Amino acid sequence: MSHTAPPSSSWWARHQKTIAPWLFLAPALVMFGVYVIAPIFESMALSLYDWDGLGTPKFVGLQNYFDLWDDPDFWMSLKNNLIWIFGFMLAVPAGLFLALFLNQTVFGIRLFKSLFFFPFVISQVVLGLVFSWFYDPSNGLLALVFTSLGLEPLAVLSDDTIVTYGIVVAGLYPQIAYCMILYLTGLNGVRPDLIEAARLEGARGWTMLWRVVLPQLRPATFIAVVVTIIGSLRSFDMISIMTQGGPYGSSRVLAYYMYEVALSEYGYRMGYGTAIATVLFFIMLVYIGFVLRRIYRQEQES
C-alpha cells in the first residue's frame, strides 16, 4: 500500500526528509565548490597560459606541457615522487609492528603509546630541522656515529644520490606513528571470541597474525595505505626545510617544484606551475579512483 500523507500536511512536511540533509549540507557544499572545485578547474585553465602573475596572460595552448616533457627537472621530481611513495609504504608494516608491540595491558603502557605517537604531533618543520642537525656532516649525530666506526661521514643532504632517501627517512618518522595509531584503533575492534576460537584450534604466532588478526584489520590497513600514499604525494614541508630542493634541484618532488616555479622568489611562471599541479592532480585522481573502486567492490562483497 502506498503511504500517502494525510491531506492536511504541507509540502514541507512531505519533503522534509529529502530536503533537510541538503539544507544542512548546503553551506559546506558551497564553500567546497567555491574554494576547492572551482580553483581546480581554474588552475587547469591557467596551465594553458604563459603568465607571470602581473601582466596579461598569453594563451599558449599545450606549450607548458610540451616544455614539461623536455624538462629534466620535472622528470627528476617525478622520479623522486616515486621514491617517496615506495619509501613511505614502509610506514604501514612498521606501524603495524609498533601497534602489535604496544597493544598490551601492562602498567604505564599508555605513556609509551603517547611517546610513540608524539612524532606525529610535532610540526613537520621542527622535525625537518631536527633531522637536518642529525644529518649535519661535521657535527651531526650521524657523522659522529660514522666517525666512531672509522668511516668517512656521509653528507646526506648534499649528495644528489641519497638526499631524497634521507628526507624520506625523516618523513617516515611521523608517518609510522600515524599508521601505528590507525592500527591501535583497529586492534581495539578485533573480536576476542574469534581469537579465542582460533587459539582453541591451535593457531599461534605468525598463523594467528596472518590468518586471524590481519584480515580483521583490513579496514585499518586500507586507510593506512591510502593516507600514506597521499601523504607521500603531498610531501613538501620536509623538503622545503631540509634542502630547499637542493643540491641543484635533486631532491625536488612535484609539489615542491610547482611551488618553486610558480610562487617562490625566483618563480612566477604561473602557467608552468599549474601545468605541474595538473599533472600531480591527475596522478592522484587515477590513484584515488582506483582506491574508490576497491572500496566499492569490497562493500559489495561483504
Added chain:
Amino acid sequence: MKFKLKTLALGAALSLGTLVAHAGVITLNTDASDPAPKAAFEALVKSFEAANPGITVKVNTFDHEGYKTSIRNFLTADAPDVVNWYAGNRMAPFVDAGLFEDVSDVWKAEGLEKTLASAAPSMTQNGKQWGIPYTYYQWGVYYRKDIFDKLGIAEPKNWEQLVAASKKLKENKIAPFAIGTKATWTTGGWFDYMNLRVNGYQFHMDLTAGKVPYTDKRVAAVFDKWDDLVKPGYYMDNHASYQWQEALPAFVKGDAAMYLMGNFAVAPMREAGLKDEQIGFMQFPEITKGLPMAEDAPTDTVHIPAKAKNKADARKFLAYIASAKAQSEMNKTLGQLPVNNQSASPDDKFLKAGFSMLSSAKGLAQFYDRDASAEMAKAGMDGFQEYMLKPERRDAILKRLETVRKRAYK
C-alpha cells in the same frame, strides 16, 4: 591551497589597514624586519614626520619571504603609498606591468642625477627613474688576517697569488674558502666576481641581460679559471649542507681562512667574537690583467606603487629619503653605505674600505639574482652549485643554462 588562503588573509589584513588611510597619511610597506633595518626605518619615519608636520607614516612590516610574495598582491589589489624593493632587473617586472610610478620628476627636482649618480643606471628603465636608492654595501673577500700572518701569506693582489695562498692554506689543513651553498645564491656572488674579473663589467651585464649565450667561449673561460679553485678542493667540505650563516663558524674557528661575502657578514663575525684586527678585507683580486675592476654592490630602494592613493605625500617621502641627511642617519644604523654622495662618510673600518673601493669601481653590478631574470637566476645558481660539487659536469650544465636563457629572454 595553503598559499591561496594565506594571500587571502593578507589581502584582508591590508584592506583593513588602508580603510583608515586619508590625506596626510602615507602607508609604507616594508620588509625591514631585522633589528637594524627596523630601527633605521623607525628613526627615518620619526624625523620625516618632524620635518613634514601634518603627514603621518603608517608602517606595515613584513618578514622577508612573505614580503616577496605579498608585494605582488598589494601592488595590484590594494596598494600602499610607498614600498621597499630592489634595484636592477628585480624591479623590471613591476615597471613593465605598470605597477611602479615614474618618479623622474623627483629626481629632477632634487638634482638626484648628481647626488645618486652611482645607482642611477640601475634605477633607470626606458629612460625614466622608478624609485629611490637609499643604501648599498660592498662585496669582497673577508679573510683571517691572523692566520695569514702566521703562515706568512700576504694579501693576494692577483689570481696567481690567490691560488698560491689557497694552496698554502690547504697544505696547513685550513680550508681556503668558507661558503655555504644550501641556499644557492652564494654561488652567484662567486660567478659574478669570476665573470667581472675575467670578462669585465659590460660582458657581465650583457650576459645577465640575456644577450650572450652561456655556451659562449668567454663563459667557458670563466670556468677554466674557477677550476683552479674547485678542482683542488679549495672550498670547505660539504658546503651544500649549509646556509651561509652555518658556514661562518668555520671561519670564526679558523678552519677556513677567506669568505667572499657582502658586508653584512661582518656583524655576525664580530658577534661571534672575532676582533677587528683578526679580520682583513680585500678587493676580489685581478684575473685578466689591466681589466678595470667592477664590483657587486646590491642596492635597496623605495618606490611608489602606480595605484597609491596619496602620491603627493609619497613623493615628499621619497625626496626625504634621497637626502644626504636622511641617508647618513639611516646607514649609520644599518651599518651600510649611503648612496647619496653628499652623505657623511662612514667611520667603520670595513665600510670605509668598501666606500673607497666602490667609489673607484668601473661599474656596479647588483648581484646575479637581481641582474638576471628570476628564472635564469634560479637555474644559473643551481648550475653553479652543481658545478662546484661536480666540476666535470660543466659542459652539460652550461648547455642546460643556455636552454633556460633562450626561454627566459624570448
